[in-house]
Amino acid sequence: MRELLKKLFREIESFYGDKEFNIPDKLSPGNVKQKLDPYDFNNERPLPELFDEVVDLVKEGTLDVTHPSYFGLFNPSVTLESIVADALVALYNPQLAVWEHAPMPIGMEQQVLSFIGSYLFSEEDFFAHFTTGGSEANMTGVLAALASGIDSFTSEGLAGTPAPPVFYLSEHAHHSFEKITKSVGLGMQAVRRIPGDSQYRMDMGILENRLKADQDQGYRPFLVVGTAGTTSYGTIDPLKSIARFCRRHDLWFHVDAAWGGAAVMSDRLKPHMMGIEQADSVTIDAHKWFSVGMGAGMFFTRHPNAVKDMFSVDADYVPESNRERLHQPYLTTLQWSRRFIGLKLFMTLASSGVEGVTRRIEHQTEMGNYLRESLRSKGWEIVNDTPLPLVCFTHEKLKEQLHSTSKILDEIHKEGRYWISDVNAGGGNRAFRACITSFRTREEHIDAMVDDLTGKIAQEYSP
Ligand SMILES: *Cc1c(COP(=O)(O)O)cnc(C)c1O
Numbered sequence: 458m459r460e461l462l463k464k465l466f467r468e469i470e471s472f473y474g475d476k477e478f479n480i481p482d483k484l485s486p487g488n489v490k491q492k493l494d495p496y497d498f499n500n501e502r503p504l505p506e507l508f509d510e511v512v513d514l515v516k517e518g519t520l521d522v523t524h525p526s527y528f529g530l531f532n533p534s535v536t537l538e539s540i541v542a543d544a545l546v547a548l549y550n551p552q553l554a555v556w557e558h559a560p561m562p563i564g565m566e567q568q569v570l571s572f573i574g575s576y577l578f579s580e581e582d583f584f585a586h587f588t589t590g591g592s593e594a595n596m597t598g599v600l601a602a603l604a605s606g607i608d609s610f611t612s613e614g615l616a617g618t619p620a621p622p623v624f625y626l627s628e629h630a631h632h633s634f635e636k637i638t639k640s641v642g643l644g645m646q647a648v649r650r651i652p653g654d655s656q657y658r659m660d661m662g663i664l665e666n667r668l669k670a671d672q673d674q675g676y677r678p679f680l681v682v683g684t685a686g687t688t689s690y691g692t693i694d695p696l697k698s699i700a701r702f703c704r705r706h707d708l709w710f711h712v713d714a715a716w717g718g719a720a721v722m723s724d725r726l727k728p729h730m731m732g733i734e735q736a737d738s739v740t741i742d743a744h745k746w747f748s749v750g751m752g753a754g755m756f757f758t759r760h761p762n763a764v765k766d767m768f769s770v771d772a773d774y775v776p777e778s779n780r781e782r783l784h785q786p787y788l789t790t791l792q793w794s795r796r797f798i799g800l801k802l803f804m805t806l807a808s809s810g811v812e813g814v815t816r817r818i819e820h821q822t823e824m825g826n827y828l829r830e831s832l833r834s835k836g837w838e839i840v841n842d843t844p845l846p847l848v849c850f851t852h853e854k855l856k857e858q859l860h861s862t863s864k865i866l867d868e869i870h871k872e873g874r875y876w877i878s879d880v881n882a883g884g885g886n887r888a889f890r891a892c893i894t895s896f897r898t899r900e901e902h903i904d905a906m907v908d909d910l911t912g913k914i915a916q917e918y919s920p
Contacts, residue, residue, distance in 0.1 A: 460505045468512060469540060472523075479521040480873035489518065525898040526875035528891035528906065530688070531716040531745040538808045539749040539801035546797045553795040554787040563784055566799030569806060574757050576721040577739055584761035586790050587743075587798035588754035591715030592633040593791065594740035597756045599624070599637050599680065601738055601763035602709035606679035611766050615642050620677035625649045625667065627659035627694055629687040631713055656842050657690040659683065661698050668706060680709045685730055686717020689880045689890065690840075691847025693717060696732025704735075712736040715754070717845055719746035722815045726822060729844045746818060748896055749801040764789045817896040821846045824893045828903050835911045840882050846893035849880055852914050855888070862887040865913050875906045 492514065522532035551559040553566070570585035577583075588594045602624070603610045609617050622643060626634055628650045638647050649667055654660045668678055681703050683694040696712060703710035712718075712733050718741030720726035721733065733739060737760060743753035758764060769788045787793050806814055825846025829839055832850050840849040854860040862879040866889075869877065882888035891906070 461508060464505060464508050469537075473537070476524070478524045478526050478874060478876075479516060479519070480870055480876060481518050481520060484518055492517075520876065523895065525895045525902045526906065527895060528875060528877045528893065528898075530878075531742070531892065531894055532751075533745060533748040534895040534897050535750045536748050536801075536805045536809070538804035542801035542804045543750055546800055549797075551797045553797055554793050556784050556786075559797070562797045562800065563786060565803045566797075567784065569799050569803045570755060570757070572806065572811075573722075573741070573755065576727075577736075577757055578734055578759060580759065582761070583757055583759045584764065584789070585755060585757040586786060587795075588756050588790070589792075589798075590744065590752040590754040591631070591713070591740050591742045592636065592754075594715070594742075594754040594756040595631070595633050595682075595711070595713055596637045596640065597764065597767075597791065598682075598709075598711035598713075598738040598740060598758075599634070599641060599643075600767045601758055601760065602680040602711060603641070604766040605737075605760055605763040606707075606709055607677065618677065620675055621646065622679045623647045623649055623671055623676045624678070624680035624682065625651055625664055626682035626713075627651050627653050627657075627684060627687070629653050629657050629689060629692070630682055630684045631688055631715065634682065653692075657687060657692045659694040659699065661695060661702065664699075664702065678706065678708055680711060682711045682713055683732070683736075684717075685712055685714035685720070685733060686843075686845055686847075688716070690849055691717070691843040691845045691892065692841060693729055693843065693845070696730065696736075698732070700732045700735035703737075709737045710735065712739045715740050715742040716745040718742070718755075719818050720845060722811070723819050723822070725819065726844055743799075743802045745894075746821070747802060747805065747814070748817060749805055753798050753801060761789070820896060821893045821898065824898050824900070824903060827900055828891060828893065828907070831903060831907045835907055837907075837911075840888045847890070848892075849882065849888045849890050851882055851886065851888040854914055856886055858886075860914055862889055865889075865910070868913065869909070874909065875902070877906070 521527060522529060523534040525534070551562045553559050553563055556563055566587055574583050574585050588597065603622065607618055607622055615622070624647060635645065635648065638645060649671070651659050651664045651667060664681070671678055681699055683696050683699040685693045685696065700710055714733065718739065721730050738756065738758040741755045743749045743755060744751040765788065768790055786795055822845070825848060828848050832839065832848065837850045837852050840851055841847070852860070855862060866877070866879060869875065877889055877891045879887045880890045889910070
């Protein structure tokens with residue numbers, strides 16, 4: 458055991474040094490299977506030896522999303538506190554379904570959620586819980602909206618609704634809502650994707666018209682989803698206008714702030730999130746901009762009764778005296794056996810303090826601004842308008858199709874010094890997309906990327 462733990466310590470220690478970026482070679486499922494052939498599980502293996510092999514396998518076949526030169530999707534560098542917390546959770550394996558099994562872990566989660574929630578809502582009596590991630594939190598939002606807006610939904614289900622329920626979200630909102638609509642039995646017919654305006658924000662005029670048309674045709678609108686930080690462009694829907702719209706039409710207002718939600722912690726960014734405080738429910742992923750390990754979603758709502766209606770059940774094997782208590786997590790969430798998800802955020806907040814946590818968020822915002830400036834000064838054009846650190850950018854040569862993003866990306870990913878991706882920029886063109894998602898990203902990492910890209914675009918394109 459000691460030998461094994463020493464190896465684990467060394468692995469964690471080396472992780473925090475300056476290390477080479479690792480973009481794995483393209484491995485096919487066949488390549489992977491071949492490398493895993495020796496593990497037929499017929500023989501025992503000494504754990505320390507297995508440890509080394511597993512580390513090598515994982516490194517060989519994993520894109521290192523925690524590296525400061527990973528400018529990709531919303532996968533963060535993780536805090537040391539988060540790593541330690543997950544180890545403790547693995548060790549104690551507390552069960553967070555029933556208060557009596559884990560009163561302190563449940564209390565610690567509630568402490569964190571009350572704190573973060575106080576940056577969202579002004580009132581005290583909101584309700585929140587941790588989820589496996591943003592997808593579950595968004596699903597909880599849709600279910601709570603149904604329980605609250607559709608009479609007898611929890612008893613009769615959709616079969617009891619004379620008018621088919623429908624909901625609205627921008628064309629740039631997250632694809633989890635398609636999975637959700639199919640999973641909860643609404644079907645794809647219920648989804649109303651509203652086109653974005655020139656800045657990729659939900660077009661309120663089109664929303665208004667679509668709602669009216671649906672009402673005229675006998676549909677039952679029940680929900681509008683606003684996104685604060687879209688995946689492709691990092692833009693924020695007009696949350697204040699959506700809130701007003703929802704109030705006027707008696708609709709549930711859910712804000713999907715899975716990535717962008719952490720911005721409410723920053724005095725400088727919070728004004729851009731205004732309107733979120735009027736939401737009926739909010740999704741924020743701690744495993745994105747709060748820099749803790751996956752999966753750690755958070756669901757907030759100002760309507761505890763909606764989640765209670767949706768999730769409360771009778772369980773014979775829970776002692777009767779325990780069933781009616783407040784904070785019985787199993788009565789208010791989809792999960793039963795529930796991992797101690799919140800400890801990594803508890804430890805990160807308690808160790809860094811709110812100032813430290815906010816500083817990491819603002820540092821990444823500043824790096825985003827630095828990236829925009831550097832790109833502009835080297836002849837690139839910024840495509841998206843957002844205060845969040847996600848930058849989509851194009852170039853004359855891309856617009857005139859004298860170069861292609863995919864060819865340059867292939868080269869970049871093969872050379873393996875940094876990682877970016879591309880997005881649709883309209884008119885059949887693609888633009889590059891770079892998101893600052895590591896609190897360890899510094900100007901030198903950005904300079905290296907911008908210089909390299911500028912060199913590549915200057916070269917002649919040979920298809
Ligand atoms: C990441 C993300 C999701 C999905 O969350 P998971 O934690 O990956 O399930 C949903 N919406 C937005 C805006 C996201 O960024």
